[in-house]
Amino acid sequence: MTFPRHLPRPRILDQDRVPRLRWGIAGPGWIAERFVSALKAHTHQQVVAVQSSDPARARAFAERMGVPRSFGGRDMLADPEVDVVYVATVHNRHLPDALAAIEAGKHVLVEKPLALNAGEGRRLRDAARERGVFLMEAYWADFLPKFDVIRQLLADGALGDVRTVIADHGEWFGPDHRIMRADLAGGPMLDLGTYPVALATGVLGRPDRIVAAGGDMPGGVNGQCSMLLSHSGGAQSVLHTSILGHTPGDATISGTGGMLTVPGRFYTPGPFTLTANDLSTRLVFEEERNHYAQLFHQAVHLASCVGEGRIESPVRSLDDSLLTLEVMDEARRQLDIVFQEEQPTAHKQAGPS
Ligand SMILES: NC(=O)c1ccc[n+]([C@@H]2O[C@H](COP(=O)([O-])OP(=O)(O)OC[C@H]3O[C@@H](n4cnc5c(N)ncnc54)[C@H](OP(=O)(O)O)[C@@H]3O)[C@@H](O)[C@H]2O)c1
Known part of the structure; x- marks a missing residue:
């Protein structure tokens, strides 16, 4: 193309x-x-x-x-x-x-x-x-107008073969926030890491290999996690999430035809730029940064699916959600991050599922 x-x-x-x-x-x-x-x-x-x-x-x-x-x-x-x-x-x-x-x-x-x-x-x-x-x-994020445009560009092959996804989401929280609590499955992974992992797996699919590095905080929750994902055909994702401090939160999707850059926080409403690799063309998507006002798109999508008699979304399928969790499970396994509900004693208390 x-x-x-x-x-x-x-x-x-x-x-x-x-x-x-x-x-x-x-x-x-x-x-x-x-x-x-x-x-x-x-x-x-x-x-x-x-x-x-x-x-x-x-x-x-x-x-x-x-x-x-x-x-x-x-x-x-x-x-x-x-x-x-x-x-x-x-x-x-x-x-x-x-x-x-x-x-x-x-x-x-x-x-x-x-x-x-x-x-x-x-x-x-x-x-x-x-x-x-x-x-x-x-x-x-999947239901924002911005990501609908990005999905169309990817489906049309505008970026050529995508080789690289780079995404980050780090945010500072005060000591009283629930994200600091081990008993509430705190740490950055579930709250913030979902976004970079979902972007990478959405664009490049299931990784063949995951390498994670992390560091704990006082109080027993993970403080930050960096993940390298290798995907088929030699593509790679470089992902980071943190609650130690704010980070830019940018995302880049890079291919043989061009590069798409989404300034932070990449998963919220806002602009992106698509640049041809030969620098001949630069296209800019503009969108109001009205953040949580756009939480409504997912609800309208759900209503539309229910109206069509669906029990699953064609945009954010349960397989998509499970793949995000599988990647985070593997990163947590490597870093020995075990939530309280996952401790052997918790399983015994909960009984067979
Ligand atoms: N889409 C986004 O941009 C976005 C942003 C922030 C959060 N989130 C997600 O939204 C969810 C809730 O986050 P939030 O920040 O809204 O949470 P929150 O205000 O701290 O709490 C939401 C509810 O969780 C229960 N809860 C709170 N503390 C609890 C505790 N110590 N023990 C047991 N239950 C407790 C309470 O339910 P009851 O009233 O029934 O007890 C509370 O009403 C999370 O999954 C988070 O990842 C999404």
Whole structure:
């Protein structure tokens, strides 16, 4: 293919052609507030209920965000007027909270990552398939207009053969943040590492080989992790994630035909530049950096899939989510990072799965 002269247009779903689903929120915390705000501002989707392990927290969220019904525990799952549950709890609650919603017959959108590890992710996939409900990881980056354009460019071969992906996401957090807590599966990998790993595996597929280097922090969580991935045909990914401090968060996809650069934070709304290798052409994608306002695209996509009778997304498939987890599992294995739920005693307590 010759180098493109124009960028393709992003394919945005028509709001009027997707069903208005009734959403219930599980885990009324930081991201849930931004998600509900985005849905209310930009979609016809209806947020009708919220649940929390603490009924007062659910009630306060409902009042603050204008959500009609609030529940303590998991009572929301018995509400027949909830079609889909957005699981926005901390990582080690994704499996139990999503499983309960699936078993109640609800469609489920689970915050990233899908689960703590690929084994948990497969349990969720199998449960959703058995129950016939839609399940997707809320990997919102994949649904941004920017990434739709990037996917079209890659599918059209605009970059030629892609040889290299370089991506990083590091962020500083205060000592009280949940990411610092070993008992909440803290460390950068699940919160931040998901983004560079998902980009690399999305572009270059399953790696043949993974080499990881890391370093721990006081308190027992991993502080940073660098990963080298070798893919078929000699392609490589160079990835980094950290909670030791802010890093630029840029991403580069480089091929025999050109280079695509996404300035940090690469996974959020914003610009990118596509440059031909002979430097004859440079195309720039511009997009407002309105960050969490664009959390709504994934919800519209989910509604569209449900309207089409799908139980899995063609954009962020469960295999995509599982591959991300498998890569992170291997990096953690090399660095001896074991979450509490993965300790042998935890398995004994949980019983056979
Ligand atoms: N898409 C994005 O850009 C983005 C950004 C930030 C976070 N996230 C993801 O969203 C999820 C939640 O993150 P967040 O920052 O919103 O979390 P958060 O505000 O700290 O907590 C969310 C919910 O998790 C439960 N929770 C919090 N602390 C807990 C604890 N110590 N023990 C047990 N449960 C606890 C609570 O649910 P109950 O009220 O039911 O107890 C709480 O409402 C994570 O998967 C994270 O990776 C995504």
